[in-house]
Amino acid sequence: MEMSKHNTDAELEVKKSTVLNSGWSAKARSDAFDRIAKSGLPTARDEYWKYTNPKTLTNKIVEKASLLTVNESDIFKSVSPLKIVFVDGKFSPEKSDKLILSGLSIERLDTIKKLDLHWAKELYGRYEKLGQLSVSRPLAAYNTAYANEGLIIHVTDRVERPINIIYEHEDEYSDVILHHVIKIDSNAELTLLESGAAAARLNQVLEVEVNEDAKFNHIRVLGRDHERRAATHIFGELSRSSTFKSFTLTVNGILTRNECFLNIAGDDAMAHISGACVGDGDFHHDDTVFVTHDAVGSESRQVFKKVLRNGATGVFQGKILVKPDAQKTDGYQISQSLLLDEDSQFLAKPELEIYADDVACSHGSTSGAIDEDALFYLTSRGISKPVAIDMLTMAFLAEAVDEIDNDNLKDVILELLSGWLERRR
Amino acid sequence: MLKINNLHVSLEDEDKEILKGVDLTVDAGKVHAIMGPNGSGKSTLSYVLSGKEGYNVTDGSVELNGDDIMELEPEERAALGLFLAFQYPIEIPGVGNMTFLRTALNAQRKARGEDEISATDFLRLVREKAATLKIDSDMLKRPVNVGFSGGEKKRNEILQMAMLEPKICILDETDSGLDVDAMKLVANGVNALRDEGRGFLVITHYQRLLDHIKPDVVHIMADGKIIKSGGPELALEVENNGYSDLLDEAS
Numbered sequence: 001m002e003m004s005k006h007n008t009d010a011e012l013e014v015k016k017s018t019v020l021n022s023g024w025s026a027k028a029r030s031d032a033f034d035r036i037a038k039s040g041l042p043t044a045r046d047e048y049w050k051y052t053n054p055k056t057l058t059n060k061i062v063e064k065a066s067l068l069t070v071n072e073s074d075i076f077k078s079v080s081p082l083k084i085v086f087v088d089g090k091f092s093p094e095k096s097d098k099l100i101l102s103g104l105s106i107e108r109l110d111t112i113k114k115l116d117l118h119w120a121k122e123l124y125g126r127y128e129k130l131g132q133l134s135v136s137r138p139l140a141a142y143n144t145a146y147a148n149e150g151l152i153i154h155v156t157d158r159v160e161r162p163i164n165i166i167y168e169h170e171d172e173y174s175d176v177i178l179h180h181v182i183k184i185d186s187n188a189e190l191t192l193l194e195s196g197a198a199a200a201r202l203n204q205v206l207e208v209e210v211n212e213d214a215k216f217n218h219i220r221v222l223g224r225d226h227e228r229r230a231a232t233h234i235f236g237e238l239s240r241s242s243t244f245k246s247f248t249l250t251v252n253g254i255l256t257r258n259e260c261f262l263n264i265a266g267d268d269a270m271a272h273i274s275g276a277c278v279g280d281g282d283f284h285h286d287d288t289v290f291v292t293h294d295a296v297g298s299e300s301r302q303v304f305k306k307v308l309r310n311g312a313t314g315v316f317q318g319k320i321l322v323k324p325d326a327q328k329t330d331g332y333q334i335s336q337s338l339l340l341d342e343d344s345q346f347l348a349k350p351e352l353e354i355y356a357d358d359v360a361c362s363h364g365s366t367s368g369a370i371d372e373d374a375l376f377y378l379t380s381r382g383i384s385k386p387v388a389i390d391m392l393t394m395a396f397l398a399e400a401v402d403e404i405d406n407d408n409l410k411d412v413i414l415e416l417l418s419g420w421l422e423r424r425r
Numbered sequence: 426m427l428k429i430n431n432l433h434v435s436l437e438d439e440d441k442e443i444l445k446g447v448d449l450t451v452d453a454g455k456v457h458a459i460m461g462p463n464g465s466g467k468s469t470l471s472y473v474l475s476g477k478e479g480y481n482v483t484d485g486s487v488e489l490n491g492d493d494i495m496e497l498e499p500e501e502r503a504a505l506g507l508f509l510a511f512q513y514p515i516e517i518p519g520v521g522n523m524t525f526l527r528t529a530l531n532a533q534r535k536a537r538g539e540d541e542i543s544a545t546d547f548l549r550l551v552r553e554k555a556a557t558l559k560i561d562s563d564m565l566k567r568p569v570n571v572g573f574s575g576g577e578k579k580r581n582e583i584l585q586m587a588m589l590e591p592k593i594c595i596l597d598e599t600d601s602g603l604d605v606d607a608m609k610l611v612a613n614g615v616n617a618l619r620d621e622g623r624g625f626l627v628i629t630h631y632q633r634l635l636d637h638i639k640p641d642v643v644h645i646m647a648d649g650k651i652i653k654s655g656g657p658e659l660a661l662e663v664e665n666n667g668y669s670d671l672l673d674e675a676s
Contacts, residue, residue, distance in 0.1 A: 064531075076645075174651045196619050208488060263634075264579075276636070372478070374515050374517045376477050376478070376515075377511070377514070377515040377517065378499045378517070378520075378525070378529075378570075379476075379498065379499040379503070380475050380476065380477075380499045380502075380503060380508075380509055380527035381500075381503055381508075381525070381532075381533075381585060381589065382500050382503035382504050382529050382533035382536065382589065383500060383528055383529050383532045384498075384532060385498065385500065386499050387528065387532065388500075391520050391524075391525075391528065392517070395517065395518060395519025395520045395568075396519065398519040399519075418457070
């Protein structure tokens with residue numbers, strides 16, 4: 001209580017001295033610091049934060065987030081992944097598997113950051129910086145400047161066994177910064193699974209370089225602790241004929257801002273970003289996506305579905321930017337919300353910015369309620385109203401979940417969703 | 426079995442009375458047909474019986490095997506054995522036909538205190554019933570009614586009826602949009618379900634469906650009331666002379 005008497009509105013401190021003397025990453029951190037110094041931390045007045053108030057993400061004091069009593073660590077066990085566990089942002093060697101997997105190397109930022117030289121020097125902060133050219137993303141720059149933990153992964157081959165980063169949350173006031181860097185060599189492939197609440201407040205950056213003909217599959221499930229807050233950023237760079245697929249399930253959480261910035265730099269590359277979220281009450285969920293096509297014949301899809309009830313808020317800001325030489329671009333974007341009552345709201349800002357003349361781009365955004373005719377049809381066959389509403393809700397979410405190729409992983413997601421719906425009947 | 430007594434119904438949104446005192450009793454084992462011109466209230470009657478929202482019952486009662494059903498939810502009426510074959514079956518993207526059928530069947534069994542049907546028994550049953558209606562496995566796998574032709578949708582309604590084995594079947598213009606072959610297929614499906622314990626209320630504009638589903642009683646409905654009831658010959662009279670003579674007679 002003492003603390004709340006003063007300084008409750010103070011922002012996070014940004015001091016350059018704290019980012020220096022950090023080995024190979026010093027330059028990247030110093031540059032990132034300069035970016036925040038220039039832009040400042042986000043405020044509710046910023047256009048990019050018009051629909052989501054960043055105050056609790058930038059405040060010095062972290063709001064309490066009660067712990068979920070259910071352990072969600074093993075949700076992906078059906079695909080036997082390599083488990084890497086962080087507890088409130090600290091790597092846990094006891095809970096993790098050995099960081100050894102054929103076809104890739106895994107290192108921890110914490111243990112390598114004092115080194116003078118490391119290959120990650122070329123990548124760390126690079127794609128975050130590139131993502132700042134269009135719109136400033138100060139929380140990501142802050143992350144690059146201050147992150148002490150995270151994984152540095154170099155994938156050199158097609159790796160079949162997925163990696164599962166599990167983020168456990170045990171401290172009700174934990175304030176965590178994580179920064180992962182993944183480099184996927186030509187023709188290599190990685191499936192990354194992420195799960196768990198991570199912290200009371202999480203600031204996470206994931207930078208991924210997908211080289212020629214390489215593949216990145218990403219499925220994440222943000223933990224369902226009701227009061228947790230998270231600001232996450234994915235920065236992806238796609239080379240020729242590469243594939244980038246990322247799906248995020250968000251169930252609960254008082255505040256989530258998921259940004260994804262992808263730069264399609266190589267011809268014939270493919271990027272699919274999708275998400276499904278279900279939220280109740282003071283749930284606020286924001287997907288902010290920016291895809292740049294800067295190569296010929298590339299394809300991108302953005303598919304986001306939100307189910308909102310009891311006054312929950314959903315936000316979608318999605319942009320497709322097609323540069324002048326990016327001919328034959330195929331861009332698709334859809335964001336839809338299902339509002340289960342009149343108190344909930346969905347705020348969408350879909351944008352297309354196209355400078356090439358031979359492209360096929362489409363976008364759509366809708367908000368709707370449960371279809372009464374469909375509901376009557378189902379109930380007239382004997383299905384109870386709550387079950388019928390759940391069936392229609394799952395049907396609504398299906399388009400986003402169908403973006404997941406792997407059937408086992410799709411089943412995991414469907415089970416989590418139907419479990420959530422069932423608990424709220 | 427189904428006893429409709431002095432039923433008065435108006436639209437919830439506007440103060441307009443659609444049914445103005447309908448009296449009708451369907452006994453077990455019997456097929457009753459309701460014919461009538463457009464706007465006479467035939468479809469409203471089918472919706473009100475099955476519990477659709479948007480209507481106010483201002484007077485009268487409806488009993489199904491002694492239970493007053495007007496206060497019940499649609500799913501409760503279904504569990505008591507009431508089934509409506511829709512004039513325009515609803516498309517439900519994202520819900521598989523099989524999942525839908527199985528969920529509906531088990532929900533009804535549960536409501537009646539019976540055990541759920543096992544997955545293998547369900548599959549065997551659905552395949553057997555589907556075959557007689559010429560519904561292939563592709564149609565069973567697809568989302569409910571999505572991409573179905575008019576005839577496929579109506580056959581799918583009859584499949585649901587066959588699976589759920591209701592006590593009273595209401596068919597709302599099941600012949601609309603069907604060619605002769607499709608109508609025969611649907612009629613055969615309905616006839617296969619004719620049974621001592623089951624009543625039918627067949628709503629139609631035209632006599633031709635009644636060539637295939639032979640009714641015991643024919644009612645003529647106009648302006649929210651049954652204005653005449655009789656045997657199958659009444660349908661033929663409508664076919665030959667239209668409704669105007671009957672309407673004149675009633676007024």
